Amino acid sequence: MSEPFEPKIVAFVCTYCTYAGADLAGTSRLKYPPNVRIVRLPCTGRISPMFILKAFQKGADGVLVSGCHPGDCHFDHGNYHARRRWTAFNALLQFTGVPEERVKFSWISAAEGIKFAELIESITEEIRTAGPFEQYHKLIAETGSAASV
């Protein structure tokens, strides 16, 4: 009998807000599912759509992109630029059939440890219900390098 499906989720976050929020979840000893792997960037402005594609290539079943709330960016307006990119890229992903539940965007401040924990909980559950991103995994398999799921 196979083990129940545990999704792999990659999160790209800015160091000033969401990373600090994730730290706060830790110092507050909140509990959330261990499915998420965090990649720390200086700012959401640094988060390229390519990162999302590479996370999928590494077998991610879901991706989270998160940073400072509008107006709170440490770099003044990196997150405003990021928001425009996400708007365009998100539309593109959905148009090409990447299900909406597999790419999530959020604003999580350094004070929102609870929001971070709850969000990881909810998106993990959502993707767990959706199951593995099989269509993408199939493409990875075709390349000859098996996805590390």
Added chain:
Amino acid sequence: MSIQEQYRSRAKELLREGTVKMVIGYGAGTTPLRRRPIFITSPDDADRLVLDAACRTNLAGYLLREGLLADQKSVAVFLTPDGVRTINILAAESQLATEQVIVLGFQIDGENARQLEGTRVADFSGIIAERKKKRKEQPSHEVARKLEQMTSVERFSFWEGEFSRCIKCYACRAACPMCWCRRCVVDNNQPQWVNTSSHTLGNLEWNLVRAFHLAGRCVECGNCSEACPVNIPLHLLNRRMTEEVLTAFDYYPGADEHQEPVLASFRKDDPETFIL
């Protein structure tokens, strides 16, 4: 006098007066229905110019041929309103100066090519504003509408099928007037963000990245789909991006030569309904 005759004599005049050093236009192609770009530098050759409903290629990209505009001399080019928008974007992205471009404007109405008034790109701002209004009202492409009706699994399968045929020939890139990067991201192998093998995954990555790089820059001229040897409906991706920036940011690419690139600018109240 037919529009073709008018523009032939116009081209002749421009070259004879020395107003321009070159006219980029359409010439007869290999079949009666094909046209190919020609580059006229002598008034005597202007009679080779053809202008009719078969002239569909956006010629704006040829202006970026290395060194062509370096001598500050002007070049005349046959352009539809979308071609003029291309020039605006190229100017906004500092790839050329509009002072060097003389527009030979035309529009295809059904079976006929119609002359458009104006010689400088700025003369077409009214027409472009009109097109923006129309673009907003224009319904999505039929296939796109069907795609939107599908489940994401079906949509993914559709594109998987399309992209599986891609042979990574990069004809789309070569044909696109907006693909002028000195180095394309796909040619960067440190790191190799885009898989260069023409397996479906690499093809998907390539086409997604290209569509994203064209967001807010594509004028929907159709050069890419025309060029694709395996008939991938690339324009659908680009059109989807155009619709997105138009609805989300009220942004119509190529509105004028000072328009800030949509992804290098922002408004604090940009919509963000999808952000948790």
Added chain:
Amino acid sequence: MAKIGVFVCHCGENIAAKVDCTKLVAAMESHPGVAIAHEYKYFCSEPGQESIKKAVTGHGLTGVIVAACSPRMHEATFRTACAEAGLNPYLCEIANIREQCSWVHSDGEQATRKAIEITRSLVEKVKRNNELQPIEVPVTRRALVIGGGIAGIQAALDIANAGGDVVLVEREASLGGHMAQLSETFPTLDCSQCIMTPRMVEAARHPKIRLLTYSEIEKVEGFIGNFNVTVRQKARYVDMNLCTGCGECIIKCPAKKISGEFDCGLANRTAIYTPFAQAVPNKPVIDSGHCIYFKNGKCKACQRVCPTGAINFDMEDELVELEIGAIVVATGFQVQNTALYGEYGYGRYPDVLTGLQFERLASASGPTGGKIQRPSDGKEPETIVFIQCAGSRDPSKGIPYCSKICCMYTAKHAMLYHHKNHDGNSRIFYMDIRAAGKGYDEFTRRAIEEDGAGYVRGRVSKLWQENGKLMVRGADTLLGRPVEVAADMVVLATAMVPQSDSKELGKTLGIGYDEYGFFNEAHLKLRPVETATAGIFLAGACQSPKDIPDSVAQASACASKVLALFSREKLEREPVIAQNNEATCSGCWGCVLACPYNAIEKKDLTDRAGNLIRRVASVNAGLCQGCGTCVTFCRSNSIDLAGFTEKQIFAEVMGL
């Protein structure tokens, strides 16, 4: 060949109780490129750090991963330890297996698997890390203070008194700003000019302060410690060296009916004028817009009468180039254009005044010598209506914010009026009284209880003229009934708004501003006087509405920031900055536009003969703050961010 050392910290039980550290070490030992992997109870402790240093030197490590607590906790600690062992500190990365792993997961096995993946991906990253050197920039010990009001003067004096050079730029012909226009100041009622003018004189005479009045900022380039500023010194048409300030020219000037700015239009001035009697410098300037000679080519009365030949009609604007280390912006505020409030009749009825006009009426140096008189007929008003929040806290007029000073100055106005006119009546329409500040509430209480100021809680809906009176209709919301007052004068507590050209100045300086045009501080609570642009600071009402004590306090805070900067020989900055590959850059300038710090410049690439080949983006290391927004914009992957390069992130993701 990479030789990475992985150091897994137990953090006592904090990590080890959940994550199987031995298993993590074993997994890392077999990972390609890892030379050694160790575990220890507390790597942040002295012996822990020593063991890392020993391993770095003993094994000749090329990179270090410490799998421990958050990098926000101990990244600096471990990087310093590496540096002490001779390894470039930027070759050390932290894998966060405490806050983001052991502390948040219940299942030990899953936590261990996650810890392995986190650590592995950072090993892959650190293999691609480059040696980075902190960026050193020199500091020019000269401050530029923009604005010669109380905030600017205070900042300039504080810096100068500590030995720093200051250039104080004021766009009007005299220092003083709005404070010089005020009559008395709340809550102490000391005369504004009595406390202000000595400061003006002190600033002008200070050997460390170079005063540039009638001057504006033209251009600002450079970065913290190294700004190049161009100031436009407008033509005064009066030679400051020759002029003695005798004032003969002013007496003789035939253009006499020009509405005076200093008196807010309540008195006239001449075309050649000093803004006010105590102006600093106390030398006149010719208003070329109104001067008869400049209009008709004839007159020159001032030139004829000038005993020193100081009048020079051929004078032109001069551009002054300055090398500056730090900039204090103290450009102050404006009073909101009352045209917005048609219902209050400003501009239509001469006896409807702004608060600032009332200041001039009440001022001993004002047009009436301090007598409260109606502008229309000079009569002393028997009843004055004051309308608070005339503009402020009214989103429908585009100003949702509180102007902060109006409650206090209206109380002061009522008080001054009652002091000068013992039989007078005052009616103050207010929304609520905001009197937070030392001695402020006591002050408003005094106005009400001792001086008889009549407060009516409610808004005014309409104002019209009837039988020589200003009829004011409003609501008394405490009594719940409409009120109508027949007034002789109405004073509007108009909102404080930014200078009309503050956004342009913001762009020139490369600092942010809000939707109204107030400049943005770096952090509202923790960095209230810094801007997001290093080396540029904010003082006074240009940041938000402020009273005098707050403006002065903020100015002194700016001075301390500037002096802290000047106390250093060189500045050191984190080398996490963008770098451009000029070979692949196409010069589309998307990065230039996207950069929040104007840190990307256009650079000419030339051949040996000096001919321009093309232009490419070039990152100014002094200005770049390392956000990486440009990197993501760059379609050709030409720009990259040191410390978070494309290669590093790619490897990190592919290592997951």
